[in-house]
Amino acid sequence: MQTEESRKAIEAILLVSDIPIDASLLAQLLEIPKTEVEKICTQLMQEYKKDHRGFVLVNVAGGYRYQTDPTMAPYVERFVLEGQNSRLSSAALETLAIIAYKQPISRMQISAIRGVNVDAVIRTLQQRGYIGEVGKDPGPGNAILFGTTSLFLERLGINDISDLPPLANFVPGADVVEALEGGLRPDHVGEKLESQPHDEVAIIANDETNSD
Numbered sequence: 001m002q003t004e005e006s007r008k009a010i011e012a013i014l015l016v017s018d019i020p021i022d023a024s025l026l027a028q029l030l031e032i033p034k035t036e037v038e039k040i041c042t043q044l045m046q047e048y049k050k051d052h053r054g055f056v057l058v059n060v061a062g063g064y065r066y067q068t069d070p071t072m073a074p075y076v077e078r079f080v081l082e083g084q085n086s087r088l089s090s091a092a093l094e095t096l097a098i099i100a101y102k103q104p105i106s107r108m109q110i111s112a113i114r115g116v117n118v119d120a121v122i123r124t125l126q127q128r129g130y131i132g133e134v135g136k137d138p139g140p141g142n143a144i145l146f147g148t149t150s151l152f153l154e155r156l157g158i159n160d161i162s163d164l165p166p167l168a169n170f171v172p173g174a175d176v177v178e179a180l181e182g183g184l185r186p187d188h189v190g191e192k193l194e195s196q197p198h199d200e201v202a203i204i205a206n207d208e209t210n211s212d
Contacts, residue, residue, distance in 0.1 A: 006030050007040050010064075020063030020154065061153035062160075088128070095121045096130055100152070101167050104134050104145035122146070130155070 009030055014021060023041070027034040041064050045057045055066050068076050088096070091114075098113055099105055110118050125131045134147035148161060158164065 002032075003036075003040070006032055006036070007044065010037065010040055011044070014057070014064060014066055017065065019150070020059075020061045020065040022063040026064070058157070060157055060159060061150045065154075067157075088124075089121075091116075092121050092124055096125055096148075096152075099125075099131055099146055100148050100161065100164060103147035103161070105147075106137055106143040106145055108143060110146075 010026055013026065013029065023034050023037045026037045030037065041057060041059070048056055054069050054072055056069050057064060058067055060067075094114065095110060095118055098110055102109070102113075107118060107122060110122070122131070129149055129151040131146050131152070132149050133144050135145045137143040137145055153159065153161070156164075
């Protein structure tokens with residue numbers, strides 16, 4: 001009977017919470033061992049999956065929460081995004097990725113990587129709750145350092161920042177880098193001119209001069 005009541009209590013608490021609830025807090029509220037909470041949550045996960053429910057119970061960002069079944073994403077997105085224009089811009093996503101992989105990082109360091117001023121983007125990400133101030137640089141100026149939040153982990157469905165895919169997966173191979181560098185070398189223009197017929201050389205050279 002106690003186990004059944006604990007199951008119902010856990011379901012009720014998680015249903016009204018908009019953030020993942022740590023097992024330790026659930027154990028404290030229900031006055032039962034943490035291991036018992038984890039056991040009950042595992043059983044609930046299996047039951048929901050077996051019953052093919054439209055929602056699932058997951059362990060994310062250090063706690064438990066309900067979320068929609070991933071296979072129902074097309075329908076949920078249609079409902080959530082209908083008539084809304086709240087998606088992050090490409091600039092915001094790029095900045096968020098830099099912070100996620102390089103945190104803790106200062107505003108100046110982010111600007112140096114992106115090559116543009118990021119003040120507005122930083123404010124947007126803070127307002128959305130995806131990043132926050134995590135400390136100050138001990139160096140001159142004591143610049144504010146930024147890092148991702150638990151909400152960021154929630155949105156990605158991961159428990160820890162270490163669960164992010166390796167950055168190396170997004171870096172082009174050595175052959176691609178070499179090809180790009182080859183196309184940017186100063187002697188590349190000279191090679192192009194030598195390969196062109198004589199009457200086209202003047203036109204290409206003139207175009208290169210005007211583009212400067």
